[in-house]
Amino acid sequence: MGSSVVVVIAERKRLLQLKDQLGELSPAPQRLVAVGKGETPIAEVEELNPALTRKLRQRSMATWLIPFGFFAGLTFTFITDLDTFAFAGELGSHLIGGLLGLGSGWMGSFAAAASVSSEADDRVRALRNRLEEGNWLLLVEMPNGFEMPWTRLQEAKPKAVVRLNDN
Known part of the structure; x- marks a missing residue:
């Protein structure tokens, strides 16, 4: 598993645009999971459950x-x-x-x-709160050895970017 971040975005349209843009990158992210209303339920995403x-x-x-x-x-x-x-x-x-x-x-x-509670539990709790506030989440996991596309993530004007792990 590579490095993972969760991007908090206020608008679904912007979420879908970012997901499409990241999917076109070379190398493409190993995983791109959109979470929120009309997307994947948070209970189905292992890192957020x-x-x-x-x-x-x-x-x-x-x-x-x-x-x-x-x-x-x-x-x-x-x-x-x-x-x-x-x-x-x-x-x-x-x-x-x-x-x-x-x-x-x-x-x-x-x-x-x-x-056993991990450091990630507090971060996941904060992300769940953001989801309950009406935001969307985008889990981005890059393959080992590849840098996270930080510039592209920041261009989407996210409310927050939370690191889950760095491998």
């Missing part, structure tokens, strides 16, 4: 927390020699401990994903 970002972060964390939890639970039952699940026998007791650890890892992935 904290809930979707959190969900993806939770899935990513679960891929290593769940197996870690299973082995931690299994190891704990071997180390402590507790007979908490004696009804299941020796092997069953260890397996139940591993499954409980697995569940703990799964729950931990939700807690960990929800507790």
Whole structure:
């Protein structure tokens, strides 16, 4: 993923003009997504949807927390020699401990994903407020190694230009 900015524009006509102008550039932006009334809903744009970002972060964390939890639970039952699940026998007791650890890892992935907030969250909140005020947003993502067309963006007289990332 290259560098990304969101341009806040007051008029839809100017938004569409800028989108067309940027699409004709060489090299063209990797992504051009217009957001606002009559355009792409903000909920469908990953960079502007904290809930979707959190969900993806939770899935990513679960891929290593769940197996870690299973082995931690299994190891704990071997180390402590507790007979908490004696009804299941020796092997069953260890397996139940591993499954409980697995569940703990799964729950931990939700807690960990929800507790992490990025710097971008505040910027996204400000952009959502601009959208609610009746403005339009244009997400512009340039390929790696190519400069953002700052002059072209400024010619559109945007209300704001917000950097999401610089890679």
